[in-house]
């Protein structure tokens with residue numbers, strides 16, 4: 021998480037695509053790029069005019085090595101209609117930088133540091149540097165579970181400040197929040213009405229856009245039982261994908277398994293999953309965290325409601341089914357019938 025934003029003058033390797041190859045979407049040169057944003061799924065480019073940065077009109081799709089246009093159309097993000105339809109009139113300060121830096125200041129347009137620095141999760145640290153002690157710094161590990169997960173939800177969510185505008189600007193991040201405060205005083209999660217498919221949510225309330233782990237997770241029974249984002253992730257980095265504390269196949273079994281009061285309620289894991297040990301279909305994430313939240317046109321990240329999306333939900337609301345996402349040659353009727361044959365599954369729930 022440490023280096024999303026990079027300055028290509030200091031870090032020439034940061035720019036992934038070859039800008040010398042002509043492409044109609046790429047109307048800019050290396051010299052125009054003041055900042056490079058991202059490297060995992062997509063890379064965006066900012067240019068500097070005065071004290072402000074603006075997003076350039078093309079982004080690089082990392083996995084598919086291709087250019088895509090970059091422009092937020094109106095009727096998508098809540099703020100899209102409130103800005104002129106022109107990237108060069110959409111400064112990144114109010115729209116992006118508050119989540120990609122420490123202490124972005126809307127008035128002076130300056131930061132203490134770029135990227136996700138310690139203070140974003142541990143609160144202001146200058147007193148701690150002068151007198152290092154437990155009570156001069158916030159340790160999210162000692163907060164109650166709601167505030168603990170808010171450490172992550174401040175950035176990993178779609179929402180808006182409770183008032184708009186702020187300092188005359190439409191801002192897409194929790195202005196003024198730090199870890200000594202309560203996030204809900206500075207941020208509202210994007211609303212969703214059950215049954216409606218919106219720009220951000222499927223009809224059942226599962227997100228379908230990226231960067232919505234927070235919106236998803238607060239709906240989970242795990243969240244209400246005191247599990248936090250960092251029960252599974254170590255944001256300081258680990259050797260596993262997505263900074264997990266253990267590989268996905270082991271992560272869930274820290275708290276789940278046959279005989280555990282947390283479920284699954286079956287005599288063995290394979291009896292619960294109906295897939296062979298070692299099969300992809302036996303992994304908890306296969307059915308409880310399907311990749312259905314879009315980050316680039318062809319790339320999806322995992323849902324974090326941990327809910328099993330039933331075939332009935334797929335039929336009714338077009339939410340992709342984990343079963344037919346792997347068994348692409350099969351129909352949703354096949355999935356319904358198969359699940360009805362899994363005798364410990366509630367047929368009432370599978371038809372909901």
Ligand code: HEC
Nearest residue numbers: 021136137138139140141142159160161162171250255256
């Ligand atoms: C993205 C959020 C995030 C960032 C950034 C972050 N931390 Fe943490 N840090 C946490 C969380 C969450 C915990 C609690 C982990 C737990 O208890 O499982 C923690 C715990 C710690 C602890 C252990 C405290 C104890 O009492 O055991 C230390 C030390 C620490 N962080 C130092 C740092 C330093 C130094 C930086 C900057 C280089 C940093 N952290 C950046 C989220 C973060």
Ligand code: HEC
Nearest residue numbers: 021024059060119136140171172175249250253255262263
């Ligand atoms: C200040 C904003 C901010 C905060 C706070 C924050 N994140 Fe992130 N996080 C990011 C950004 C930006 C990225 C993208 C990093 C990249 O692409 O290099 C990211 C990436 C991640 C990833 C994906 C890493 C990967 O390799 O795919 C995980 C997992 C993650 N964050 C978990 C957490 C957790 C857990 C917390 C809370 C303890 C947290 N984050 C707090 C901004 C934040």
Ligand code: HEC
Nearest residue numbers: 057058059060061062064115116119175176192193230231
């Ligand atoms: C509310 C906080 C927030 C805001 C506002 C925000 N981001 Fe992010 N951004 C994140 C987090 C968290 C991640 C990592 C998780 C993800 O990609 O879903 C991320 C990831 C990214 C990535 C992908 C990184 C990679 O390696 O693939 C890019 C590029 C990016 N942001 C650019 C932007 C731009 C441009 C804007 C403004 C139009 C913006 N962000 C606004 C929080 C935010």
Ligand code: HEC
Nearest residue numbers: 169172176233234237247248249252261262268305321322
């Ligand atoms: C019960 C465990 C668990 C909890 C709680 C959890 N995650 Fe995850 N998270 C995972 C797993 C498993 C993955 C998938 C890793 C993989 O595919 O290799 C993941 C992936 C991610 C990713 C990378 C994107 C992707 O889907 O590949 C981000 C970012 C992330 N989680 C953020 C969060 C945040 C923020 C929270 C809290 C709001 C959270 N997670 C809570 C288990 C968890």
Ligand code: HEC
Nearest residue numbers: 240241242245247251271272274275281282304305308326
């Ligand atoms: C730190 C412990 C912990 C970890 C790790 C964990 N869980 Fe859980 N999980 C719980 C608890 C506690 C509950 C609530 C049990 C209850 O309802 O009594 C729960 C409930 C669930 C439920 C039922 C949810 C519902 O809404 O009914 C599912 C599904 C689930 N977990 C999946 C997973 C998956 C998948 C992983 C791994 C990615 C995972 N869990 C990792 C503790 C954990």
Ligand code: HEC
Nearest residue numbers: 272276282283284285289293301302303304306307328369
């Ligand atoms: C092949 C698909 C599939 C896989 C793989 C899978 N589950 Fe499930 N799981 C389900 C279905 C279907 C339900 C019932 C959902 C409902 O009733 O809404 C369920 C329900 C649950 C529940 C709540 C009910 C109960 O029995 O306690 C928990 C907890 C759970 N799963 C945990 C896990 C864990 C942990 C793993 C990995 C070891 C896992 N699941 C792997 C399909 C799967």
Ligand code: HEC
Nearest residue numbers: 294295296299300301306307342343344346347355358359
């Ligand atoms: C991540 C991918 C994945 C997911 C998700 C998944 N499966 Fe599978 N499934 C497999 C693989 C791989 C096999 C073959 C190995 C085995 O039998 O375990 C398989 C085998 C099967 C079989 C036996 C072989 C056959 O084709 O007759 C059935 C039945 C089945 N899956 C049903 C389901 C249902 C129903 C769901 C949703 C609840 C589901 N699967 C979810 C990957 C998946």
